[in-house]
Structures are given as C-alpha cells and as structure tokens.
Amino acid sequence: MIPVLLIFIPLLAGVLTFFFRSEKAVRSWSLGISFVTMAVAVIGVTIFDEGSPLLTVNTPWLQTLGSSFFVRLDGLGKILTLLTAISFPVIFTSTWSTPYKRSNNFYALMLLGQAGLMGVFVAADALLFYFFWELALIPMYFIASIWGGEKRIRVTFKFFIYTFIGSVLMLIGILYLQSKTANHSFSIQAFNNLQLSLKEQSWLFWLFFIAFAIKMPIFPLHTWQPDTYEQSPTAATMVLSGVMVKMGLLGIIRWVMPVMPAAFHSWGDVAMSLSVIGIVYASLIAMRQDDLKRLIAFSSIAHIGLMNMALFSENISGVQGAILQMFNHGINIIGLWAIVEIIERKTGTRKMSELGGLAQKAPAMAVFFVVIALANIALPLTNSFPGEFLMFNSLLTAHTTRLYALLFTVFAGLGIILGAVYTLNMIRKTFYGETNTVTAGVTDLSLNEKIALSAVVILVIVIGVYPQLLLDITNNFSEMIANKDMFRKA
Amino acid sequence: MEKVGSGYADYFALIFFILCGVVLVSSFKSLLILFLGIEIISIPLYILTGSDKKNLRSNEASLKYFLLGSFSTGILLMGIALMYGSLGTFSTTGVNFLPEGTKPSVLLVAGMLMLFFAMSFKVSAVPFHFWTPDVYDGAPTVFTSFMATIVKAAVFIAFIRLFDESFGAMQSQWQLMVAVIITATLLVGNITAVFQQSVKRMLAYSSISQAGFMLFAVFAMNTDAKEGLILYAAAYSLATIGIFAVLNKLSDYSFDGFNGLAKEQPLLAGTAVVFLLSLAGIPLTAGFLSKFYMLKAALATGKFMWLVIFAVLMAAVSVFYYFRVIQAMYFKEPQKPIQVSASASFKTGLVIVALLIIILGINPGLLIRWLYF
Incomplete structure (x- = not known):
C-alpha cells in the first residue's frame, strides 16, 4: 500500500496542479503535497519491517506481456524514497521566493517527476521500472527546457538524447532477460534466478551499464551533465543531482549485481578504472571552474564515481557505504544548490571572481554554507564521513588484485584531497575577503530559507553522529546482495 | 476538408470506395481479391491526391503517384500470374501445400518476389519509397492523414496475411x-x-x-x-x-x-x-x-x-x-x-x-x- 501511495499522491496531485490559477495557491498546494508524501514515506520506512504486506503490492497488469504492477519497499528502496520524500519539501521551501512564469505548470511537472522517481525506486518489475525511468525523465526535460538558462534548448536536448539512447539499450537487455525466464516474467525474482553464460552476461552487462553510466554519470559519458546542471533552473538541478543520479546507482545495485554477477565481477576492473579516471578528471576540472554551479556539478561527478567504485569492489561495506552515501550526497548537494540559488538571486551572478565577503553581509548563510560544504568533503561528524569511510574500507579489500585495489584507493583518495582544495577555495572566494559592489547590498537569509537549510544541517549532523540510523535499514538488503555467493556465481 | 475545393460530395464517395477496398484487402483468401482490393484503394487515392486542382504540387504528386502506383500494380499482377502458373490456383493457402523438403520452383520464387516488391511499394518501404514524400507533401493534408493511416494499416494487414498464409513455409x-x-x-x-x-x-x-x-x-x-x-x-x-x-x-x-x-x-x-x-x-x-x-x-x-x-x-x-x-x-x-x-x-x-x-x-x-x- 505504502509504495502505491508514494507514487500516486504526487502523480494525481501533479495532474491537478496543471489546472490551478493562483500562484500562491500553487505553491502552498505543492508544498503541502510534498509534506504529505514525506509523512507517508517516513511512516513506511520507520514503522514497517521488510516483508510487511503493507510494503508490497503485486497486481496483474499487461498480463499478455508477462508484466505485473509489482512494487516493493526493500532496504534500498526505503533509503531512496526517504531521500526523495525529504528533498521535495526542502526544494520547495528553499525556492519559495523564486518566481516562475506559469508556475502551475512548473510545480505540476515537479510533482510528476517526483512520482516517476518514486516509481523507479520501488519498482520490482523490469517493465514497470522502465516505464517510471522515462516518466521521471520527461518532466525534468520540460522543466529544464522551459525555465532554464540561455542555452537551455540545445543543452537539455543533449541530455535527453543521451539518456534516451541509454534507456533503449537497457530495454533490449530487459527484453532479452525476459525471453530467458522460465515463465516469461519481468519480475525481479525471475531475473535473479536466471543462470546465464558469461558471454550472455557480458552483453547484458554493457547494455545495462551504459544506460546507468549515462545517468550517474561515469566518465566518458558525463559530458551532458555540467551543461545541464548549469542551464537548468536550480530547483530542477536539485532534483537532477540530488535524487535523479541515484537512479543509475540503484539500477546497478538492483538490476545488475544480482542478475549478472559473473559479468559484474569480470568487468569490474574496467568499470572501476573508468570511475577513478572520472574522479581525478572531474576534480581537476572543478578546481579551474569559476562558475559555482559548474564547480558543484563537477564535484558531483567525482562523488558519484566513488560510490560506483564502492559497488564494484564487491563486498558488504562497499554496498552499505554506497547506499548510505547516496542518501548523504543527495542531502548535501541539495543544500549547496539552495545556497547557490540564493546567492544568484541576491547578487545576479554565480561567478566566484565577482563575489567575495558575503560572510560579513550574510553571516547565517555563511554558517550554513560552511557546514554543508564541509559535509561535502566528508569531515568527521558530518554525514559523509561514515559513508566515505565504509567505501574506502571496501576499496582496500576490493575483489580484484592487490595492486589494483591499492592503486584505485590511492587515486580515489587523491580525488578527496582535491575535493577539499576546491571546496575550501570556493568558500574563501565567495564568503571571505573584501566585499565589492556586487555583494555590498546583500541581505541575510529569509525565514523559509533558514528553515530549509536547518533541516539539511540537522540531517547532516544527526547522520554524521549516528549513521546506524540508516545503516540498520539497509543492513538486511546489503547482506542479501553481497552474500549468497553472488559475485562468483558463474 | 472544405478548404480543398468544390466537389465536396465526391470526396466522401471516393473515401467510401477506399474503405470498401480496405475491407477487401484485409480479408482476402484469394490473390485476385487482393489485387481487386488494392486497385479499389489506389485509384480513388490518385484522384484524392490531385484534388487540389489549382495547386501545381498537388497535380504533380497525383501524376507521380499514378505512374509509379500503376507500375507497381503491374508487378503485383505479374507476380500473381506467376504464382498461378506454378500452382494452378489463386487460393492463398496454395503454397502451404508444398510438400516438406521440396524446393519451391523458380516460378514460385519469382512470383513471391514480385508480390513482395509490390507490397513493399504500397507500404513505402525503402527502396520503393520515392513516391511517399512528394505525395504526402503535395496531397491536401486531410487526405495525407487518411493515406498515411487507414490505407497503410490495411495494406500492412494484407502484407502479413499474404506472407503468413501463403509463404509461411518458405x-x-x-x-x-x-x-x-x-x-x-x-x-x-x-x-x-x-x-x-x-x-x-x-x-x-x-x-x-x-x-x-x-x-x-x-x-x-x-x-x-x-x-x-x-x-x-x-x-x-x-x-x-x-x-x-x-x-x-x-x-x-x-x-x-x-x-x-x-x-x-x-x-x-x-x-x-x-x-x-x-x-x-x-x-x-x-x-x-x-x-x-x-x-x-x-x-x-x-x-x-x-x-x-x-x-x-x-x-x-x-x-x-x-x-x-x-x-x-x-x-x-x-x-x-x-x-x-x-x-x-x-x-x-x-x-x-x-x-x-x-x-x-x-x-x-x-x-x-x-x-x-
């Protein structure tokens, strides 16, 4: 019941939102709906155990094709629906005063996007998963293209074509897997029980991996990402980077690891190498950026790359760390974007070279920004620390040759150091130093912005101090994924 | 449709003729009926394409469609004749009587090829597609949409029936x-x-x-x-x-x-x-x-x-x-x-x-x- 509510509350509310007329009503309504969704998600995650009948729904749908409407909240789904459910109220609150033309359409598309994301995270049927995968993409494409920056049409179209090519390749993979199952079913259990040869698995691995790698994005398929993040309106960027990139990681964990374990193992080194190149490359580029949005976009590539590496190291701490970090990265980056949005609205620029001395004018904003930025570089007591600790732990004991494991760890660690360099540099250039004509007239945060950012900071610190809160939710799931001798099943 | 010109009633008549052809081609059991159906569809379509009489492009499209279309109909007829020559029947189930293991005769294969080409022309598959852009562009939009949808779907059903019932074994x-x-x-x-x-x-x-x-x-x-x-x-x-x-x-x-x-x-x-x-x-x-x-x-x-x-x-x-x-x-x-x-x-x-x-x-x-x- 719960997963169905999580999908259909935002879906129906989103369709209704198209018909709203008053701007004020649209905002309050969307915020209200996002809070309702959050309440449902929190109840679903905290009260019910995995396997509770309220968390699973399986009704017939498209029976001739072998598909059914099968949704389920497992450990991974719980964390990601929670992230989605928390993100939207934060996004709506922090961008409360950003004006949009035809705001009813904007908020309607945002809610539809949320429905799609929820669907992706809970779907336990491959065809359903594909449906929601596209349903999440299209509203975001429209938002980015209608309300985005100057070059929006070309940039978002590139984004769309990239993801679409990835998803049709995945569709072939799904169809092939379905034709191999005994009862021609799309359900996840049927896929998990398949015994495929290594050659078949390798083909399928690449069909799926390309789709997910585009979404995450993994080097060299990342070229859509910085432009799209830069050109999209910030609310859409928050959804894209905070929540949507997790679709790719979820895809790896749920649809690749258990279904084609042998190929996952044998291509692991390639995937890890690509990720580690991406980490170092993106970090180096981030150091040279002047635009705040682009800087955060590149830092996001590095962070996602690390999560992907942790998954491919094939052990339980890697899976646990990556899932924990998926949540943390979402929270942190939404906080960062929120502040960038506020800075841009107040000063009219995102260029670090034109900013400076904001801390004198807006001390509260500076405090929030510094806390979230430090969380982004995984300082102890912030939420990213336990996640990154687990992931590095997994890298050192990765399922590959000793030398590779060491090399991967060292280069990934280099990425972290570079991350600290550009993040601290960003803080210095924007918030400290002398004020100039651009920043002299800046006022401090308004109440709604303070509320949204406080929520982010509270999450940062609570999870930093007591990560067990989330780790307990995913424990069973990660064990199931990592054990069962899956990684060497031929 | 009013925009197109006078003779409003004629268009409806022609469209109904086409629908009659559509019924024939989607339910044929004999190659002759297939041929009849396709002709009943095609001839009104040539006229509809050129119905915008004052427009040069409409005229050109109509002529082009007529020339190429009748050529392909000729091929269709030739194919049917060859089939009849090798099987002695117009029935679509004829080829399936081919005994297991025997090779189909040259006549039969040639007939099949001709039918295939003619049908490909009608559904505008490459390399038999050259008429399509000009005709779709030149014809009044109402008739283009009719041509691109109902007619095309009907011909496809005929196509798949023909190749399933007659040539399934081959x-x-x-x-x-x-x-x-x-x-x-x-x-x-x-x-x-x-x-x-x-x-x-x-x-x-x-x-x-x-x-x-x-x-x-x-x-x-x-x-x-x-x-x-x-x-x-x-x-x-x-x-x-x-x-x-x-x-x-x-x-x-x-x-x-x-x-x-x-x-x-x-x-x-x-x-x-x-x-x-x-x-x-x-x-x-x-x-x-x-x-x-x-x-x-x-x-x-x-x-x-x-x-x-x-x-x-x-x-x-x-x-x-x-x-x-x-x-x-x-x-x-x-x-x-x-x-x-x-x-x-x-x-x-x-x-x-x-x-x-x-x-x-x-x-x-x-x-x-x-x-x-």
Whole structure:
C-alpha cells in the first residue's frame, strides 16, 4: 500500500496542479503535497519491517506481456524514497521566493517527476521500472527546457538524447532477460534466478551499464551533465543531482549485481578504472571552474564515481557505504544548490571572481554554507564521513588484485584531497575577503530559507553522529546482495 | 476538408470506395481479391491526391503517384500470374501445400518476389519509397492523414496475411530479405527525416521509418508480431491523424511555424505532445508498447540481434526530429503571432484521440482482446 501511495499522491496531485490559477495557491498546494508524501514515506520506512504486506503490492497488469504492477519497499528502496520524500519539501521551501512564469505548470511537472522517481525506486518489475525511468525523465526535460538558462534548448536536448539512447539499450537487455525466464516474467525474482553464460552476461552487462553510466554519470559519458546542471533552473538541478543520479546507482545495485554477477565481477576492473579516471578528471576540472554551479556539478561527478567504485569492489561495506552515501550526497548537494540559488538571486551572478565577503553581509548563510560544504568533503561528524569511510574500507579489500585495489584507493583518495582544495577555495572566494559592489547590498537569509537549510544541517549532523540510523535499514538488503555467493556465481 | 475545393460530395464517395477496398484487402483468401482490393484503394487515392486542382504540387504528386502506383500494380499482377502458373490456383493457402523438403520452383520464387516488391511499394518501404514524400507533401493534408493511416494499416494487414498464409513455409527464403529491407527503411527514413525543414515532409519520412518498424511483424511472424501489428497500426494511425489535424490548422508547415504554439493554443500543443511522444515511442503511450511488441517479437526469433539494436538506435534518432516540434511549440518564441482558430468540437476530438493513445499505452489488452487475426 505504502509504495502505491508514494507514487500516486504526487502523480494525481501533479495532474491537478496543471489546472490551478493562483500562484500562491500553487505553491502552498505543492508544498503541502510534498509534506504529505514525506509523512507517508517516513511512516513506511520507520514503522514497517521488510516483508510487511503493507510494503508490497503485486497486481496483474499487461498480463499478455508477462508484466505485473509489482512494487516493493526493500532496504534500498526505503533509503531512496526517504531521500526523495525529504528533498521535495526542502526544494520547495528553499525556492519559495523564486518566481516562475506559469508556475502551475512548473510545480505540476515537479510533482510528476517526483512520482516517476518514486516509481523507479520501488519498482520490482523490469517493465514497470522502465516505464517510471522515462516518466521521471520527461518532466525534468520540460522543466529544464522551459525555465532554464540561455542555452537551455540545445543543452537539455543533449541530455535527453543521451539518456534516451541509454534507456533503449537497457530495454533490449530487459527484453532479452525476459525471453530467458522460465515463465516469461519481468519480475525481479525471475531475473535473479536466471543462470546465464558469461558471454550472455557480458552483453547484458554493457547494455545495462551504459544506460546507468549515462545517468550517474561515469566518465566518458558525463559530458551532458555540467551543461545541464548549469542551464537548468536550480530547483530542477536539485532534483537532477540530488535524487535523479541515484537512479543509475540503484539500477546497478538492483538490476545488475544480482542478475549478472559473473559479468559484474569480470568487468569490474574496467568499470572501476573508468570511475577513478572520472574522479581525478572531474576534480581537476572543478578546481579551474569559476562558475559555482559548474564547480558543484563537477564535484558531483567525482562523488558519484566513488560510490560506483564502492559497488564494484564487491563486498558488504562497499554496498552499505554506497547506499548510505547516496542518501548523504543527495542531502548535501541539495543544500549547496539552495545556497547557490540564493546567492544568484541576491547578487545576479554565480561567478566566484565577482563575489567575495558575503560572510560579513550574510553571516547565517555563511554558517550554513560552511557546514554543508564541509559535509561535502566528508569531515568527521558530518554525514559523509561514515559513508566515505565504509567505501574506502571496501576499496582496500576490493575483489580484484592487490595492486589494483591499492592503486584505485590511492587515486580515489587523491580525488578527496582535491575535493577539499576546491571546496575550501570556493568558500574563501565567495564568503571571505573584501566585499565589492556586487555583494555590498546583500541581505541575510529569509525565514523559509533558514528553515530549509536547518533541516539539511540537522540531517547532516544527526547522520554524521549516528549513521546506524540508516545503516540498520539497509543492513538486511546489503547482506542479501553481497552474500549468497553472488559475485562468483558463474 | 472544405478548404480543398468544390466537389465536396465526391470526396466522401471516393473515401467510401477506399474503405470498401480496405475491407477487401484485409480479408482476402484469394490473390485476385487482393489485387481487386488494392486497385479499389489506389485509384480513388490518385484522384484524392490531385484534388487540389489549382495547386501545381498537388497535380504533380497525383501524376507521380499514378505512374509509379500503376507500375507497381503491374508487378503485383505479374507476380500473381506467376504464382498461378506454378500452382494452378489463386487460393492463398496454395503454397502451404508444398510438400516438406521440396524446393519451391523458380516460378514460385519469382512470383513471391514480385508480390513482395509490390507490397513493399504500397507500404513505402525503402527502396520503393520515392513516391511517399512528394505525395504526402503535395496531397491536401486531410487526405495525407487518411493515406498515411487507414490505407497503410490495411495494406500492412494484407502484407502479413499474404506472407503468413501463403509463404509461411518458405520463411527461410525471405526472412533475410525482409531484414535488409527493414534496415534500409529505418536508415533512410530516419536519417532523411532529420534534415527536413517542413514538418509535413518530416512526417512523410517518419512514416517511412514507422513502416520499417511495422515490417518487423512480417519479419518475425509470430503471435506477438500479429498482436503487435494491430496495436502498432492503431497507435500509429491515432497519433498521425492527431498530428496532421493540428498541422492542418497552421498556415506555416515549417518547424518555425510551430514556434510558441503552446502559448496561443495550450490544448492543441498539449495534445500534439502526446501524439509526438507516441510516435517517438515514449512509455505510457500506445506508441511505446507497439514498438515494444515489435522488438519482443523480433527477439523471440532468436536471429538477427544486430537488427534489433539497430532499430532501437534508429528510434533514438527519431526522437531527435519529433522533439524538434515539441521544442518549437514550447521553448521558442514566435516570430510573428500565429493565428489559429479551433472550434470546441475539434478540440474535444483531439483530446479524445490523445486519451485513447494513453489508455492504449496503459492497457493494450482492450484492443488486442477484441481484434485479432
């Protein structure tokens, strides 16, 4: 019941939102709906155990094709629906005063996007998963293209074509897997029980991996990402980077690891190498950026790359760390974007070279920004620390040759150091130093912005101090994924 | 239709003649009936294409269509004659009496090839497609949409019936040939569509590429394929009728003519998005499930994996040109204000068509359970 509510509350509310007329009503309504969704998600995650009948729904749908409407909240789904459910109220609150033309359409598309994301995270049927995968993409494409920056049409179209090519390749993979199952079913259990040869698995691995790698994005398929993040309106960027990139990681964990374990193992080194190149490359580029949005976009590539590496190291701490970090990265980056949005609205620029001395004018904003930025570089007591600790732990004991494991760890660690360099540099250039004509007239945060950012900071610190809160939710799931001798099943 | 000219009543008569032909070609049991049906469809179509008498392009299209069309009919007839020569019957089940293990005679193979070419011409598969863009572009838009949907769907059903009932036993002989035709059709249709400046011409080329997808049904020839063809024909016809209806309301058929339509006519633009998404094969629309059926049917044959991968890449190319229209409608500002008048009944019609597409996209069983062959 719960997963169905999580999908259909935002879906129906989103369709209704198209018909709203008053701007004020649209905002309050969307915020209200996002809070309702959050309440449902929190109840679903905290009260019910995995396997509770309220968390699973399986009704017939498209029976001739072998598909059914099968949704389920497992450990991974719980964390990601929670992230989605928390993100939207934060996004709506922090961008409360950003004006949009035809705001009813904007908020309607945002809610539809949320429905799609929820669907992706809970779907336990491959065809359903594909449906929601596209349903999440299209509203975001429209938002980015209608309300985005100057070059929006070309940039978002590139984004769309990239993801679409990835998803049709995945569709072939799904169809092939379905034709191999005994009862021609799309359900996840049927896929998990398949015994495929290594050659078949390798083909399928690449069909799926390309789709997910585009979404995450993994080097060299990342070229859509910085432009799209830069050109999209910030609310859409928050959804894209905070929540949507997790679709790719979820895809790896749920649809690749258990279904084609042998190929996952044998291509692991390639995937890890690509990720580690991406980490170092993106970090180096981030150091040279002047635009705040682009800087955060590149830092996001590095962070996602690390999560992907942790998954491919094939052990339980890697899976646990990556899932924990998926949540943390979402929270942190939404906080960062929120502040960038506020800075841009107040000063009219995102260029670090034109900013400076904001801390004198807006001390509260500076405090929030510094806390979230430090969380982004995984300082102890912030939420990213336990996640990154687990992931590095997994890298050192990765399922590959000793030398590779060491090399991967060292280069990934280099990425972290570079991350600290550009993040601290960003803080210095924007918030400290002398004020100039651009920043002299800046006022401090308004109440709604303070509320949204406080929520982010509270999450940062609570999870930093007591990560067990989330780790307990995913424990069973990660064990199931990592054990069962899956990684060497031929 | 009033726009086209005088002789309003004649058009309806001609359309009813065509519908009679449609019934014949989709239910034939004898090759002669097939021939009759195709002729009954074609001759009124030649006239309808040229019905815009004052327009030079309409005249040219009509003449071109007539010359090429009668040539292909000639080939069809020749094929039927050869078949009769080798089998001594017009019945479509004749070839299936071919004893196991015997090779079909040269006459029979030649006849089959000619039938195949003639049918390929009618569904505008590459390399028999040269008439399509000119005819679609030249004909009045109402008749283009009729030609691109109902007529095409009917001919496809005839195509698959012919090759299933008559040549089913010879599948190994023609499967590769169909695969090659599909590849060429998808390639030429999609790539040429990308470079078009006029939406109407783009739709003509896109209809060629859609035909490529429908040919998968002939290629695979299993239950999924037949169910899929019904769905595909329905999905494609609904979306094409819808998009041509919107196009018909505009004065400027180029991509720029669509600029800013979303502001002037949000409903027209909104439904046009549904039609385009369906043509592009995005989930939740009937277009997705029909493409899905086709791919599934083709994968089930277990051969030609490359063909399937090629087809989906071409589907990604098609997104490129369909989305250009969406971009123009929603993200661009009009250079000059567009004046579009649409009556309430017209809008209701569009909404119904769009809803049908979405309903079929969620529950195709509604259609497939009723219609089968």
